[in-house]
Amino acid sequence: MFFLAIFLFLLVYCGMCFFFGYMGWNWLEHSFSFRHKKTYILVILVLSLSIFVGYSTSSAVLQTIGYYWLTLTGYGLVLLPIAILLFFLFKKKGIRIIGFGVIFTYVLILSVGTYYAWSPVERNYEVTINKSSERDNLKILMASDFHLGSIVGENHLKKFAHLVEETSPDIVLIPGDLIDDHIEPFLQKNMGKIMTEIKAPLGVYATLGNHDYYGNDDEKIVEEMEKHGIEVLTDEVTMIENDFYLIGRNDDTDDDRAGINELIAHLEHSKPLIMLDHQPNELDEAMKSGIDLILSGHTHRGQLFPGNLLTNLLYENDYGLLKKEELNSIVSSGFGTWGPPLRLGTRSEVVVINVKFK
Known part of the structure; x- marks a missing residue:
């Protein structure tokens, strides 16, 4: 059961990272004609692996990066489908604005979330x-x-x-x-x-x-x-x-x-x-x-x-x-x-x- 739980977690995590990375690439490609695909894939891989490397090396910096990445991909399961729906509602127009709206929402989540975590009441x-x-x-x-x-x-x-x-x-x-x-x-x-x-x-x-x-x-x-x-x-x-x-x-x-x-x-x-x-x-x-x-x-x-x-x-x-x-x-x-x-x-x-x- 323990190994099954680990396998399922890794499967879900890999799926979340792929979905987030794929949607990000589509936005960059269609909004800014971004062509550095190999560099982009490398960045996604580094971010996806940072939580595991952080734990294996006891690096607080890598653990924090990994957890922030996990939060981004997790909320992406909600935010990105909404972005897709808006894209089709606006007849495939405004993809750049929708993307910036998603980024603004992420900045808000991370900013407020960090403040609430480190500011005890x-x-x-x-x-x-x-x-x-x-x-x-x-x-x-x-x-x-x-x-x-x-x-x-x-x-x-x-x-x-x-x-x-x-x-x-x-x-x-x-x-x-x-x-x-x-x-x-x-x-x-x-x-x-x-x-x-x-x-x-x-x-x-x-x-x-x-x-x-x-x-x-x-x-x-x-x-x-x-x-x-x-x-x-x-x-x-x-x-x-x-x-x-x-x-x-x-x-x-x-x-x-x-x-x-x-x-x-x-x-x-x-x-x-x-x-x-x-x-x-x-x-x-x-x-x-x-x-x-x-x-x-x-x-x-x-x-x-x-x-x-x-x-x-x-x-x-x-x-x-x-x-x-x-x-x-x-x-x-x-x-x-x-x-x-x-x-x-x-x-x-x-x-x-x-x-x-x-």
Whole structure:
């Protein structure tokens, strides 16, 4: 099944690149009498292969070029048929103007998408937990899906550290996907130095996401994070100042992860129960178990439109706040990006949750 999936992806990708290249050549040839066919084919081949060469050489530049190219060809499946339809509607006239219209749309997509990916915003939610606590309020800053690696690096991480300082939360929570598969870029670029700057009065806590497992570096990730002051809860529970429980689940990728009931069986359920669970898959189980607040990421809210339509179908809560009886589920679209460093229909974000206890 794995090799079949790879074969199908390559087949579709090759088809997308050929279609995009063929349409581009037709436009250049008919609009400008362009004749350098061999040069054009070489450029298309280089762009098409850049994503694979980028990964094999760990080149962030080639990976970025490859992902931008993938985005262009992907949206080309929508934009180029529209251009063909307009061409025939105008009785095969105006091909040059139609082509420039497509180029303008691509420039707009890449410009807006890049801005939304690298310009994080603050989202705010108000949550009430019907349990008593020593404190009346709790200010949580939550951010998920950093995907720190070759593309998302020090500069973006510094923005997060600045937002934490600016927001002054009581506690910082990171529900998974700290690293983008492999920890080497994190170590090589000394990103841990920036992680050390992330502080909050009640501490900084994280759990692992699916991408933290893919490179088999999960143990190293936990070690590195804790070295820099971030406590990673791996199927663990900790009590914060005798006020509330913080429960951190291993990701669904881990076949041996503990069930929710197993983790909270011996806890005082009269105290607030806050859980970090990277993938928002088990909301019913969390609700029945008495969890008060569950924080997740993973979905990226599709990251690139129309991906949000798919995540909305796949998850009961793919983004934002959902209340199920006494359970409050909050899902973030993420702070970093996976794949293309672009966002359309979503935006890089941190989530500030103002919790009131009754």
